[in-house]
Amino acid sequence: MMKFCLRLVFVFILIFFLNIPAYAEKSPDNPSPADDDLILPLPHNRQMVFRPIFLGQGEAPFAQRSFRMGDPDGGFKEHPTEVSLSGSFLGQGKSGKDWLYYMAKYEVNQGQWAAVLGLAAPDQNATDKPITRITWFEAQQFLDKLNQWLFANALNKLPKSGASPGFVRLPSEAEWEFAARGGAGVSADVFDRRVPYKDRLSSCEWFAGPKSSHGKLKAMGRLKPNPLGIHDMLGNVSEMTGGLYMIEYYQGRPGGFVARGGHYLSSEKMLRSSLRTEEPFYIARGSAPPVPNQKETMGLRPVLAAVVFGDRSAAQSYADAWDSYRKGAGAATPAAVSTAPTSQKTQVSIDQAGQYLARLEEMAVNNPGMQQELGRLKSVMADVQFIQAKADGETAYAWFKIAAERGFFVYLESKKLPMVKQLIDAAKTGKREAMIEKLTTRLAEIEANISQSMENYTASLRQLETLGQAARQTGENRYLKFLLENDAAEQVRAAKLVTTHLEALVKTKRTTPEAWQNDLSSLGL
Known part of the structure; x- marks a missing residue:
């Protein structure tokens, strides 16, 4: 007890003489x-x-x-x-x-x-x-x-x-x-x-x-x-x-x-x-x-x-980290590129490489061997671009499919809400407490499903936004063809809303999940 009292006195002395606040204190400058x-x-x-x-x-x-x-x-x-x-x-x-x-x-x-x-x-x-x-x-x-x-x-x-x-x-x-x-x-x-x-x-x-x-x-x-x-x-x-x-x-x-x-x-x-x-x-x-x-x-x-x-x-730590930063995360910052899609950001680097190659070709005018090697390098770069475009198309299809399926799920879950709410009102009228509790839990589950699906939906659109227009179009066309072949009219409407929302995101650079949810709940009807 004596030790505790001595420690408490010591703390108060520190607070008084060293002006150390014991807790966040209300004041005229900090209401x-x-x-x-x-x-x-x-x-x-x-x-x-x-x-x-x-x-x-x-x-x-x-x-x-x-x-x-x-x-x-x-x-x-x-x-x-x-x-x-x-x-x-x-x-x-x-x-x-x-x-x-x-x-x-x-x-x-x-x-x-x-x-x-x-x-x-x-x-x-x-x-x-x-x-x-x-x-x-x-x-x-x-x-x-x-x-x-x-x-x-x-x-x-x-x-x-x-x-x-x-x-x-x-x-x-x-x-x-x-x-x-x-x-x-x-x-x-x-x-x-x-x-x-x-x-x-x-x-x-x-x-x-x-x-x-x-x-x-x-x-x-x-x-x-x-x-x-x-x-x-x-x-x-x-x-x-x-x-x-x-x-x-x-x-x-x-x-x-x-x-x-x-x-x-x-x-x-x-x-x-x-x-x-x-x-x-x-x-x-x-x-x-x-x-x-x-x-x-x-x-x-x-x-x-x-x-x-x-x-x-500090100066040395920046100097040591500069090269790896500029080749890594720094390559995607506004200082290096704009808000363009990833494919366009890559194209910036490819264009820069093309400029370097053009300079080397000028230097190799009188060197047939070097010209041949530079030609092979340009061919490899063209192959890389082709492979990237194909991969981007596959990626776009996957994200488009996820977004459309999540959007259609939002529609299906939203259709359940009015009925569940009506049943809750009826249960309240009849004072059926057990049924009220059960239906309220079910309502919360549906709303949670919609909320989680909307998070996945907006995340998918953000991923699609990082891809180029050509890749996005490829993914959309492929998925719509799949739906039409399977006679899925309602899912087609959901997919077309994905396109509408994605176009708005690409243009404004802002997500509007509340408005998107309203569209999806009725499939735009």
């Missing part, structure tokens, strides 16, 4: 604490809270997460585009060590702004509301002051990458959207949605109208967070990023800076994870000097990151 929050101190006893954003790709030096930014609903300004993202720190993820970066859990509030910049404290009613009416340049000044204060007063609190401590900055567009979509914390289908919430949007985000913001700025952290524990990501105020606006994200003409997300005056239908706006650095005023851009609806949410080459060890 919804979580155990895995990263809390950094600020001047005047304020705090800034960050959430870990894991990539789910392991600890290899070049481990990164490829995903599609954008949404077809956003038009050409949000055209789905493949990007690749990595983290700054290694942490303990769900399946071992994993790369991550940290994103602020809340938008920077007025109290934090004043504390860091040494300004007078805001009114008590405004201290926990996001800071607005600030310019992009003032945001940079704030972050500079914050980093200098942290390095001088809380260096041991900052996570490290190798020997280098982290620092606070504005997020890139990719960092912002990956976190907004739910990151590695959600399934691929949820990630593809406009918003990653199960609850009503009004429970999670502030937007215009009487059922949400009533046209007023709100205190941060009062609504439910997104799947990564981040609050007010898509609403309340739009958030500055560190990148220049380009229509195609990372290519094209650079413009102003990018603000992401909507705000308390945005309509509900506008809010989406892909929402992006070009903001000018300055507002022209005719003949008067321009003024820096600042808005009542725009604030900031920083990330905590680190330099890439934190020390010699």
Whole structure:
């Protein structure tokens, strides 16, 4: 008992003198604490809270997460585009060590702004509301002051990458959207949605109208967070990023800076994870000097990151891994190829090899022996392309068959639902408790069957999307011929829905399983 008391006293001493939190504690800067929050101190006893954003790709030096930014609903300004993202720190993820970066859990509030910049404290009613009416340049000044204060007063609190401590900055567009979509914390289908919430949007985000913001700025952290524990990501105020606006994200003409997300005056239908706006650095005023851009609806949410080459060890690990990475996983990243099907990605390499061969042929003009060998090599390459095309056709047929069969199963199971629900209602009327329980269990089984089949269906379409148009057409034609020969009219309708859904996926780069399920439940009738 005495030893236990002494240990308890020792723990309290550590907590008091070393400022080690015993548990996630609620504060004005963290109204919804979580155990895995990263809390950094600020001047005047304020705090800034960050959430870990894991990539789910392991600890290899070049481990990164490829995903599609954008949404077809956003038009050409949000055209789905493949990007690749990595983290700054290694942490303990769900399946071992994993790369991550940290994103602020809340938008920077007025109290934090004043504390860091040494300004007078805001009114008590405004201290926990996001800071607005600030310019992009003032945001940079704030972050500079914050980093200098942290390095001088809380260096041991900052996570490290190798020997280098982290620092606070504005997020890139990719960092912002990956976190907004739910990151590695959600399934691929949820990630593809406009918003990653199960609850009503009004429970999670502030937007215009009487059922949400009533046209007023709100205190941060009062609504439910997104799947990564981040609050007010898509609403309340739009958030500055560190990148220049380009229509195609990372290519094209650079413009102003990018603000992401909507705000308390945005309509509900506008809010989406892909929402992006070009903001000018300055507002022209005719003949008067321009003024820096600042808005009542725009604030900031920083990330905590680190330099890439934190020390010699990190630099060496990247150098050692580069060749194998570039020949392996790196060959399929956006830096190497676009979102084209696998066959087209392969064609890029074949075309490059053809260019090299053409150069060698020019060099071998006066060398008949080398010309003969180069001719044989070109013949082998042509054979490889033929074999690949045949294999792709076989693969497409297999995935098309799986998708059509799963889709038809969804139709068969969906037909059972109305009858089972009617029987449940009848059993409730007759107060037949045993029958109610049995039928409710059966209903749950049918719904689970449909859900599992839809997961398989969308997975099959994703696999088909990776193949070229010719291979997809070959697989479809072969399966339709099989069905017609066996006089399977209903299955033919299911197969044709696969084609319709696949065409939409290829075009938009987004799955829509809910709409697909509605189509399949009636076979499009």
